[in-house]
Amino acid sequence: MEQGGGKVCVTGAGGFVASWLVKLLLSKGYVVHGTVRNPDDEKNNHLKSLEKAQENLQLFKADLLDYDSLYAAIEGCNGVFHVASPVPPSNVANPEARFSSATELLEPAVRGTLNVLKVCSETGVERVVVVSSTGAVLLNPNWPPNKPMDEDCWTDIDYCRESKVWYNNWYCISKTTAEREALKYAENSGLDVVTVCPSYVFGPLLQSTMNTSSRLLIELIKGRSETVANRVWSIVDVRDVAQALLLVYEKKEASGRYICAPHSVQVHSLVEKLKRKYPDYNYPKNYIEVDPEAKPSSEKLKRLGWECRSLEETIADSVEYYQEAGLNKVLKRRETRIKVEMKMETLLSKDLIYLCAIISRQWTDYLIVLYGFSPLTPSIGVHLMISRNSSWSKQMSPVKSNGWMKNILRCLGKI
Numbered sequence: 001m002e003q004g005g006g007k008v009c010v011t012g013a014g015g016f017v018a019s020w021l022v023k024l025l026l027s028k029g030y031v032v033h034g035t036v037r038n039p040d041d042e043k044n045n046h047l048k049s050l051e052k053a054q055e056n057l058q059l060f061k062a063d064l065l066d067y068d069s070l071y072a073a074i075e076g077c078n079g080v081f082h083v084a085s086p087v088p089p090s091n092v093a094n095p096e097a098r099f100s101s102a103t104e105l106l107e108p109a110v111r112g113t114l115n116v117l118k119v120c121s122e123t124g125v126e127r128v129v130v131v132s133s134t135g136a137v138l139l140n141p142n143w144p145p146n147k148p149m150d151e152d153c154w155t156d157i158d159y160c161r162e163s164k165v166w167y168n169n170w171y172c173i174s175k176t177t178a179e180r181e182a183l184k185y186a187e188n189s190g191l192d193v194v195t196v197c198p199s200y201v202f203g204p205l206l207q208s209t210m211n212t213s214s215r216l217l218i219e220l221i222k223g224r225s226e227t228v229a230n231r232v233w234s235i236v237d238v239r240d241v242a243q244a245l246l247l248v249y250e251k252k253e254a255s256g257r258y259i260c261a262p263h264s265v266q267v268h269s270l271v272e273k274l275k276r277k278y279p280d281y282n283y284p285k286n287y288i289e290v291d292p293e294a295k296p297s298s299e300k301l302k303r304l305g306w307e308c309r310s311l312e313e314t315i316a317d318s319v320e321y322y323q324e325a326g327l328n329k330v331l332k333r334r335e336t337r338i339k340v341e342m343k344m345e346t347l348l349s350k351d352l353i354y355l356c357a358i359i360s361r362q363w364t365d366y367l368i369v370l371y372g373f374s375p376l377t378p379s380i381g382v383h384l385m386i387s388r389n390s391s392w393s394k395q396m397s398p399v400k401s402n403g404w405m406k407n408i409l410r411c412l413g414k415i
């Protein structure tokens with residue numbers, strides 16, 4: 001593969017991981033075609049001010065579901081880094097339900113990946129690096145808990161559908177299906193496809209908007225929940241993910257999947273590490289113990305020559321970045337929780353599904369998190385958390401009665 005000086009395309013260039021990759025590629029002398037959904041959106045301005053961006057970065061307006069827009073961005077490139085995929089801030093409603101959000105999650109993830117790969121075949125791209133996730137690895141109840149999970153381990157989609165173990169099973173289904181389809185496509189077509197599965201990605205942000213994984217760490221520090229499950233969190237630094245993506249692109253011998261998840265730590269000990277260095281935050285107080293969990297192994301990637309930062313460095317750089325950027329304060333000031341309560345008999349579960357679908361369809365950019373609902377309990381609590389624009393939230397007070405959904409939607413319309 002090219003070692004600098006080639007032309008490559010990065011999909012979803014303005015996102016958390018992709019921004020660091022674009023920065024790295026530019027620094028190595030690559031000419032980069034970055035796809036974004038809206039090149040004029042100020043949230044992509046950080047890309048334009050990266051070193052060498054003026055000469056070597058060209059932004060293309062492209063949606064994963066729009067084949068022609070992808071074609072325009074990829075044509076003429078030697079390599080493609082397919083990074084774009086929806087990363088919802090919380091669990092989404094069943095995309096296979098009547099009010100489907102398949103078009104927002106599964107479609108861009110799966111059909112979007114296949115669109116990228118087909119364009120790559122058609123335009124003669126030499127290698128495609130697809131960003132998958134450990135969400136496509138870890139949810140496998142049949143893997144022995146003491147055996148490190150390697151690249152042979154795949155998330156069991158049926159288990160995902162049935163279990164409520166993870167907060168974001170549909171996201172895991174989207175990543176698993178997309179990665180499987182990508183590797184199947186490679187086998188059938190002969191296209192050179194390598195996949196990389198990062199775990200939770202933390203580290204400093206280049207972009208001005210908040211992404212889902214960074215938000216997760218901020219919420220842990222700020223004690224959004226007093227009680228958390230003492231699960232294993234596998235963590236990798238965003239700068240090391242960018243290095244891993246470049247490595248598997250440049251190393252000829254790279255093939256198949258690569259897990260990129262070097263540090264596995266239980267939440268409790270992660271919090272203890274954080275507390276020692278940053279004692280003043282409002283950390284969780286109680287931990288629910290869970291069954292032993294297998295940890296992912298990054299040995300294959302390390303054998304290829306990948307090196308990474310220590311966990312301590314990653315969390316220190318993350319927290320210090322959040323502090324410098326005032327992100328903790330910003331979140332605190334702008335977050336609003338709205339509790340909506342109502343009696344079961346006034347609510348049909350399809351209403352909830354509809355609300356989720358609408359939120360995931362239109363408002364993920366606004367970091368709206370919906371949680372705490374259950375059609376099975378007599379009283380339903382729906383919490384909406386909105387950052388980015390706080391002004392409208394003042395207009396909404398807690399609502400009781402079955403007019404609640406209209407009220408929420410009316411308020412959302414005011415963002």
Ligand SMILES: NC(=O)c1ccc[n+]([C@@H]2O[C@H](COP(=O)([O-])OP(=O)(O)OC[C@H]3O[C@@H](n4cnc5c(N)ncnc54)[C@H](OP(=O)(O)O)[C@@H]3O)[C@@H](O)[C@H]2O)c1
Nearest residue numbers: 012015016017037063064084085086108133200201211213
């Ligand atoms: N962060 C993590 O912890 C983590 C862990 C494992 C894997 N990953 C994977 O890493 C990749 C990047 O994630 P991230 O954390 O950097 O999230 P991010 O900042 O939210 O980036 C996601 C990107 O995907 C783009 N996108 C979503 N739907 C699209 C569509 N229909 N058409 C075109 N672009 C679309 C978004 O574009 P807009 O800006 O226009 O919305 C955004 O640039 C994803 O594939 C994710 O699954 C992330």
